[in-house]
Structure formats: C-alpha cells, structure tokens
Amino acid sequence: xxxxxxxxxxxxxxxxxxxxxxxxxxxxxxxxxxxxxxxxxxxxxxxxxxxxxxxxxxxxxxxxxxxxxxxxxxxxxxxxxxxxxxxxxxxxxxxxxxxxxxxxxxxxxxxxxxxxxxxxxxxxxxxxxxxxxxxxxxxxxxxxxxxxxxxxxxxxxxxxxxxxxxxxxxxxxxxxxxxxxxxxxxxxxxxxxxxxxxxxxxxxxxxxxxxxxxxxxxxxxxxxxxxxxxxxxxxxxxxxxxxxxxxxxxxxxxxxxxxxxxxxxxxxx
Amino acid sequence: xxxxxxxxxxxxxxxxxxxxxxxxxxxxxxxxxxxxxxxxxxxxxxxxxxxxxxxxxxxxxxxxxxxxxxxxxxxxxxxxxxxxxxxxxxxxxxxxxxxxxxxxxxxxxxxxxxxxxxxxxxxxxxxxxxxxxxxxxxxxxxxxxxxxxxxxxxxxxxxxxxxxxxxxxxxxxxxxxxxxxxxxxxxxxxxxxxxxxxxxxxxxxxxxxxxx
Amino acid sequence: xxxxxxxxxxxxxxxxxxxxxxxxxxxxxxxxxxxxxxxxxxxxxxxxxxxxxxxxxxxxxxxxxxxxxxxxxxxxxxxxxxxxxxxxxxxxxxxxxxxxxxxxxxxxxxxxxxxxxxxxxxxxxxxxxxxxxxxxxxxxxxxxxxxxxxxxxxxxxxxxxxxxxxxxxxxxxxxxxxxxxxxxxxxxxxxxxxxxxxxxxxxxxxxxxxxxx
Numbered sequence: 001x002x003x004x005x006x007x008x009x010x011x012x013x014x015x016x017x018x019x020x021x022x023x024x025x026x027x028x029x030x031x032x033x034x035x036x037x038x039x040x041x042x043x044x045x046x047x048x049x050x051x052x053x054x055x056x057x058x059x060x061x062x063x064x065x066x067x068x069x070x071x072x073x074x075x076x077x078x079x080x081x082x083x084x085x086x087x088x089x090x091x092x093x094x095x096x097x098x099x100x101x102x103x104x105x106x107x108x109x110x111x112x113x114x115x116x117x118x119x120x121x122x123x124x125x126x127x128x129x130x131x132x133x134x135x136x137x138x139x140x141x142x143x144x145x146x147x148x149x150x151x152x153x154x155x156x157x158x159x160x161x162x163x164x165x166x167x168x169x170x171x172x173x174x175x176x177x178x179x180x181x182x183x184x185x186x187x188x189x190x191x192x193x194x195x196x197x198x199x200x201x202x203x204x205x206x207x208x209x210x211x212x213x214x215x216x217x218x219x220x221x222x223x224x225x226x227x228x229x230x231x232x233x234x235x236x237x238x239x240x241x242x243x244x245x246x247x248x249x250x251x252x253x254x255x256x257x258x259x260x261x262x263x264x265x266x267x268x269x
Numbered sequence: 270x271x272x273x274x275x276x277x278x279x280x281x282x283x284x285x286x287x288x289x290x291x292x293x294x295x296x297x298x299x300x301x302x303x304x305x306x307x308x309x310x311x312x313x314x315x316x317x318x319x320x321x322x323x324x325x326x327x328x329x330x331x332x333x334x335x336x337x338x339x340x341x342x343x344x345x346x347x348x349x350x351x352x353x354x355x356x357x358x359x360x361x362x363x364x365x366x367x368x369x370x371x372x373x374x375x376x377x378x379x380x381x382x383x384x385x386x387x388x389x390x391x392x393x394x395x396x397x398x399x400x401x402x403x404x405x406x407x408x409x410x411x412x413x414x415x416x417x418x419x420x421x422x423x424x425x426x427x428x429x430x431x432x433x434x435x436x437x438x439x440x441x442x443x444x445x446x447x448x449x450x451x452x453x454x455x456x457x458x459x460x461x462x463x464x465x466x467x468x469x470x471x472x473x474x475x476x477x478x479x480x481x
Numbered sequence: 482x483x484x485x486x487x488x489x490x491x492x493x494x495x496x497x498x499x500x501x502x503x504x505x506x507x508x509x510x511x512x513x514x515x516x517x518x519x520x521x522x523x524x525x526x527x528x529x530x531x532x533x534x535x536x537x538x539x540x541x542x543x544x545x546x547x548x549x550x551x552x553x554x555x556x557x558x559x560x561x562x563x564x565x566x567x568x569x570x571x572x573x574x575x576x577x578x579x580x581x582x583x584x585x586x587x588x589x590x591x592x593x594x595x596x597x598x599x600x601x602x603x604x605x606x607x608x609x610x611x612x613x614x615x616x617x618x619x620x621x622x623x624x625x626x627x628x629x630x631x632x633x634x635x636x637x638x639x640x641x642x643x644x645x646x647x648x649x650x651x652x653x654x655x656x657x658x659x660x661x662x663x664x665x666x667x668x669x670x671x672x673x674x675x676x677x678x679x680x681x682x683x684x685x686x687x688x689x690x691x692x693x694x
Contacts, residue, residue: 072598096606103604114599118617127613128603173599180603326675326682328636330643331650331667338657339664422544426643433547440554447555454543454551463541 006129023048023215024184029068029078030121031061031239037185038064039075044257046184049213053226053247056236057262062219065236066186069217070255071099082106082183085104104132107177111189113169115161115176121148122157125176140179143150147175153203167198171205185209187218191225203229223266225252273439277456280435283349285460287421287431290353295360302361303368304394312428324362330423332359337427339419339458352424356417363413371406372398404475411468418461432456486669491634493670496652499566500638503648506570508636510628511577518582523658533582540579546640548572553644573637582629588623589615617667624687630686632678639674 022045039061045062046052067073069080071094072247077228080087080102087102088094095100114165115124116158125144129135148154153164161169178186188207191199203222208231220226226233227247234244235256243256248254254260305317324332331472332355336346346354351401375398436453441444521533540548553568592615600610619623639650647655654668658664 070602072602099601100604100606105603106602108599108602110595110599110602112593112595114593114595116596116599116614116618118621128605131606131609131613132604176603291485322679323671323675326636327671327676328650328674330639331671331674334650334654335664335667335671338654339667341663342661363497390522419542419544422546423640423643424548425493433544433550436547437554438549439549445555445558447551447558450547450555454539454547457544457547458539458542465542 006064013232020048021049021081022046022068023083024217025081026065026069027077027079029065029075029080031068031073032076032163037239039068042239042241044234044241044244046215046217048183048215051210051216051218051230053230053233054217054219054236055221055226055233055262056242059102059238060236061239062236063188066188066217066219068106069186070103070107072095075232079190081227100190103227104180105182106184106186107180107182108186109170109173109177109188109190110144111192113166113193115169117161119160121161121164121172122155124161124172125179129179130174134173143179144175147179148172149190151175152201167193167201170194170198170202174202174209184215184217187216187220189219189221191220191222223251223263235262237262254269273444273452277432277435279451280430282430283424283434284418284421284431284457286349287352287356287424288414288418291356291360292355292417294353295364296410298357298361299364299368301321302365303372306365307372308373315385321362321365324359329356329359329405329420330426332356333423333427347428348424348429351427352421352429356420356424358415358416359420364410366436367409367413370409371402371404371442374405377399381417391422394415407475408468408472411471412465415464415468417463418464419457422457436469482552483664485662485665485694489666489669492656493649493652493666493673496647496649496670497673499646500635500641500648503566503569503573503638503641504631505644507573507577507638508631509571510574511634512581515573515581516585519585522582522586523589536580537579540575545572545576545637546643548576549640549644565641565644566642569638569641573634573640576637577630577634580633581627583590584623584626584630588619591622592618595649622625623691625685628688629682631683635681636674636678652658 024044025048026042026044029039029042031037042061042065044052053064054113056062062072065195068075071080071088074094075091077091079091082102082105088098115121116127119127122141122144125147126137126140128135129140129143132139145154145157148157151170151174153171153175156168156172157165161172164172172183174190190206194202199222203225206216206218206225210229218226218230231251232244233247235242235250235254235258237258242258243250243254250259251263254263302317302320306321308314308317311380333352336351336355337348340351379397380393381400385399388397404442418430421431422433424431425437428434432453439449465476500577518533518537521529524530526535549568549572552563552572553565556563556568583679589618595608596618598615600614630665638646638648641648642650642654649670653666654663659665
C-alpha cells in the first residue's frame with residue numbers, strides 16, 4: 001500500500017529520476033518508552049527534494065518520529081538509511097561517530113527555536129559551522145551573513161536573540177541549520193509557538209526553501225501550509241501512519257475514517 | 270564507644286537550648302529591626318541597615334568571643350547566656366532580612382486598600398500585611414533555624430557543654446577522637462535532619478494554604 | 482584606642498593573611514569537589530547518585546566545627562596527622578564542596594533542555610557542547626552565588642580558632658590575652674571581617690543587578 005502511494009507522490013513531487021534510491025528511508029522504526037509504544041513499525045521513503053508534511057492529533061508520535069530521524073530520540077529498533085546507506089548499525093545503540101555523521105546531513109528546526117541566548121545572532125549561525133565543518137571564522141561569518149540576508153534578517157546580525165521577535169528567531173534558527181549545508185531539513189512544529197502573523201513569515205521562508213528543492217520533513221498544525229506546500233501529507237495517529245498521499249487526496253478525499261474525523265475537527269474550527 | 274553516647278546526649282539538651290533560645294531572641298528582635306529597615310525615617314533606616322550588614326559580616330564565633338571575653342572586664346556572663354545572646358544577635362540580623370522580604374512581597378495595593386478602609390497603620394501591618402508576608406518569611410526562617418543548630422556548636426569554644434563540647438571532653442580524657450567526633454556528628458544529624466524535613470513540610474503546608 | 486589599633490594591626494593582618502590563604506585553598510579544592518558532587522547528583526547511575534547525595538547530606542548536616550574536630554583530632558587515630566592549617570583547609574573544602582554542589586547542580590540544570598538538543602542536532606560533539614553552549618550559560622547562574630559563598634568560606638575560617646590556627650580571630654585572641662584589651666581587639670578584628678564581607682557582597686550585588694538588566 002505504501003509503495004503504491006509512493007509512486008503517486010513521486011508524480012506529485014515531479015521527481016524525474018525514479019531510478020535512484022530514496023534519499024531517506026525509514027524501515028520499521030519502533031519506539032517504546034517505559035513500556036509504552038510511542039511509534040509502531042513506521043516505514044517511510046522520502047525522495048530528494050520532496051516536502052513531506054506530518055499531521056495528526058497531539059500524541060500521535062509525529063514529533064517523536066521526526067526526532068528519531070536525527071536521533072534526538074533513539075528508536076528501540078528499525079533502520080534509518082540515507083542515500084541507501086544505513087546510518088546507524090544497531091538502531092538502539094548509535095556510536096558517537098554515527099551520530100555526528102547523521103546530524104551533519106540532517107538539519108533541525110525546533111518549536112521553541114532554541115537559539116543560544118549568550119551569543120549574537122551572527123555567532124549563533126557561525127559557531128556551529130566553525131566547530132562542525134571546521135570553517136574559518138571569516139568564512140563562517142560570511143556564509144552566516146549571506147543566509148541571514150536571505151531570510152531577511154541581515155540587520156539583526158549583531159543583536160542578541162532575545163532582542164528578536166519569535167518569528168525572527170525562528171528564521172534565524174532556519175539559517176543556523178541551513179548554514180551546515182544539510183541534505184534534509186526537519187521542522188518540528190516550527191510555527192506553533194508563534195502568533196499567526198509571525199508564523200506567516202516563517203512559513204514564507206519555508207516555502208521558498210521548498211522551492212529550491214530542499215528535502216523537508218515538517219510536523220505541523222498549519223493545515224493550509226501542509227495542503228499548499230507539501231508534496232505528500234502523512235496523517236498519523238496513535239504511533240502509526242494511518243494514511244498518506246498527495247495533499248489534494250488526503251485533504252480532499254481521505255480514505256480512512258480516522259483521517260476524516262481529524263480533518264473535520266480541525267477544519268471546522 | 271557505646272558508653273560515649275549517653276555522655277554526648279547530655280550535651281544535646283544544651284545544644285537545643287542554645288538553638289531555640291537564640292532563635293527566639295532573633296524572632297522577636299527582628300520585628301522592630303525589619304520595620305526600622307523599612308522605615309521612612311532615614312537615620313533609623315541607616316542604623317538598621319548598618320546593624321544588619323555589620324552583624325552578618327562578622328562570624329558567629331567572633332561574636333561569641335566578644336561577648337564572653339570582650340565583655341568579661343565589665344560583666345561576667347555565664348557561657349550559656351553569652352552563647353544565646355551572641356547567636357541571638359546574629360539571628361536577629363538574618364531574620365530581619367527574611368521579614369523584610371516577607372513584608373515587601375505583599376503588594377503595595379494592600380496598604381492603600383487598608384488605608385482606604387480607614388485602618389490604622391498598626392492594624393494594617395498586623396492584620397493585613399503580616400499574615401500575608403509570613404508565608405514568604407517563614408520557609409527561609411525555618412531553614413535558618415536548622416543552620417542555627419549547626420552554628421550552635423561554636424558555643425563549645427567558650428565552654429558551653431553542648432554536644433561538641435562533650436565530644437571534646439571525651440577526647441581530652443584520652444578516648445579515641447575519630448569515633449567520638451563522628452558520633453557527635455551523627456547526633457547533630459539526628460536533630461537537624463528531622464528539623465529540615467519539618468521546615469520543608471511547613472513550607473509546602475503554607476504554600477498550599479495560601480494558594481487556596 | 483586608635484593608637485592601640487595601629488599597634489595591633491600588623492599582628493591582625495598577618496592573621497588575616499592566614500585566613501585568606503585558608504579561604505583561597507579551600508575554594509581551590511572545594512569548588513571542583515562541588516562540581517564533581519553536582520555531576521554525581523545528576524548522574525544516571527543510581528548507586529553513584531545516591532552515594533553522592535549521602536555524602537553531600539553529611540557535609541551539610543554536620544556542623545563545620547565538628548567536621549574540623551574530626552579532621553584535626555579524629556584523623557590522627559586513623560594514622561593521618563594534619564597540621565591545623567591543612568586540617569582547616571580539608572574540613573572547609575569538604576564543607577564547601579557539599580554546599581556548592583547545589584549551586585553547580587542548579588546552574589547546570591538551568592540550561593534549557595532545548596539548547597542542548599539544538600547543539601546536538603547541529604552536530605556539535607559533547608566537548609564543544611559543554612564548552613560553547615552549556616558552561617557559558619550555566620556560569621551566569623553559578624558565578625554570583627559562588628562569589629557570595631566565598632564570603633561564607635572566609636567567615637568560616639574563623640573556626641580555625643578552635644584548633645589553634647593562627648588566623649585573624651586567633652591573632653586577636655592572642656593580642657587580647659597579652660594586653661587584656663579583649664573587647665577593643667575583637668572589635669577591630671570584627672571590623673576587618675565585616676569590611677571584607679560587606680565589600681565582596683556589595684560587589685556581587687552590583688554584578689548581579691548589572692547582569693540581570
């Protein structure tokens with residue numbers, strides 16, 4: 001079933017090279033916490049350049065799944081492959097090197113921004129480049145400036161993060177993650193902590209990023225964003241993928257009763 | 270070793286007397302001091318501030334020597350009284366700061382509200398401000414009492430026969446020091462741990478009560 | 482009175498030197514111990530955590546004077562003989578470790594979990610994470626209370642009097658026992674304690690109000 005939808009979404013994403021292995025593959029990702037199953041055997045393939053939106057009720061496991069992709073949460077079992085290569089040999093016991101390699105390829109944006117409050121906006125974006133990629137300070141700060149300008153915040157470079165609005169902080173966080181040249185970007189409810197107006201600024205940056213062909217996994221409550229921007233929408237509930245497909249299909253003609261119920265509840269508000 | 274325990278316990282009563290005596294002195298004297306510290310009358314406020322700062326700046330053991338040896342030329346205080354007065358003077362300064370925090374934690378609107386109702390300043394303080402401020406002042410004061418129990422050990426240096434003094438005496442009589450002083454430590458723990466638990470209980474009790 | 486004071490001052494200042502030396506060494510040994518205790522208290526290994534908590538509770542529950550007696554009068558029974566200076570440093574350092582562990586623990590825990598996750602998701606290794614993200618933020622919460630605590634350590638050195646350590650209070654006592662001017666010399670010693678304590682406390686307050694604005 002998943003494979004069928006896979007083909008369909010590839011069409012939706014307009015991916016031309018169908019021969020290549022999917023960029024990101026999740027195989028039977030299972031996660032238990034204190035004896036409770038939080039994710040049960042999730043499998044998912046994501047192609048390069050694809051934008052996948054995860055929707056569903058809170059407690060569905062969307063954020064946990066996303067956090068498993070860069071191992072902020074350690075899955076109990078399952079496999080995580082990037083470009084067809086396994087990232088971690090034993091799922092539940094990642095080595096330090098495996099984690100470093102994985103996180104170099106995957107960038108993450110958090111609901112609560114998590115900018116470092118004790119250093120300037122520019123240093124927030126430059127420091128990880130220097131430490132992780134070994135770029136020189138000059139090089140890193142040039143790249144940081146370029147990205148800050150791209151998200152419309154070049155003038156905030158010398159400010160402390162606390163002097164920026166929530167929407168600005170989130171755009172800085174996006175720049176910080178992009179500065180490490182990730183292949184895949186994860187967004188964990190990036191606008192949930194923001195007023196609708198400020199959230200709009202962030203969604204605009206994300207939409208622009210999607211247009212450049214970045215592979216994006218987005219957990220979101222913004223149904224209109226999921227519908228407009230995503231190539232594929234995944235509906236999750238109770239730690240499982242209930243249904244997935246092109247957004248027009250999931251939103252327009254949901255197949256599962258659980259999806260219908262959720263969408264009715266959300267869209268009627 | 271076992272026979273040392275009753276001898277140490279003889280000092281327990283004295284330790285408790287110093288702790289409670291000096292805490293009572295502090296608890297009473299800190300009220301006028303805290304009020305003076307918050308007074309509109311500048312000299313009074315400065316005097317109170319100076320007392321608090323200077324007294325807290327000098328270690329308790331020094332106060333004990335001042336009262337016992339320093340005043341020795343003019344009045345001879347019994348060691349136990351000297352110890353209570355010295356620690357009482359110190360706890361007055363610390364508790365006054367706790368009281369001040371309690372008073373200041375009560376919203377300014379309360380003074381205005383009570384004034385608008387025609388309550389006198391005295392009535393406002395005792396019936397409106399103090400009952401609210403006590404929730405803020407009590408928890409740190411209770412932990413201060415636990416600290417006082419430990420500070421009371423310095424009374425042994427002026428010959429008050431408290432737990433520490435009893436232990437010293439045993440040691441000087443030729444008994445091995447290590448087990449004796451460890452046992453003395455345990456006796457302090459036996460008192461200080463329940464006190465600390467009680468202080469925490471009182472804290473949560475007051476918090477939940479004032480939250481209703 | 483002031484003439485006497487000027488006459489006594491050199492003696493008291495040499496005592497003060499000892500007090501400050503004990504303060505410095507106790508902090509030098511006690512603060513790393515406190516940090517170590519803090520790591521122990523937040524350790525995931527249960528036995529390590531519980532042992533540390535027990536040691537810390539002992540250090541906080543037993544009067545420092547009694548700890549001093551244990552070290553100075555008690556340890557020789559175990560074959561460890563320390564001079565009064567070393568005994569004071571050991572006892573006060575242990576006490577400092579026990580009390581400051583809570584300051585360190587609170588400081589480490591004050592760094593929001595999200596910042597640590599952000600550092601990890603950016604691929605920083607754990608030393609970079611500690612050096613650039615956790616410690617700089619934790620230090621802000623740790624340094625002011627530690628500086629206040631150093632005043633307490635300085636005052637605690639006066640307990641050295643009880644084991645004949647020639648520190649400030651003991652120097653005052655020695656002068657008093659020769660001149661019989663106990664009150665006068667204790668007042669002078671007291672003023673030295675108070676002056677240093679108040680100056681450092683004011684300094685800490687000034688830093689605190691500056692950083693919190």
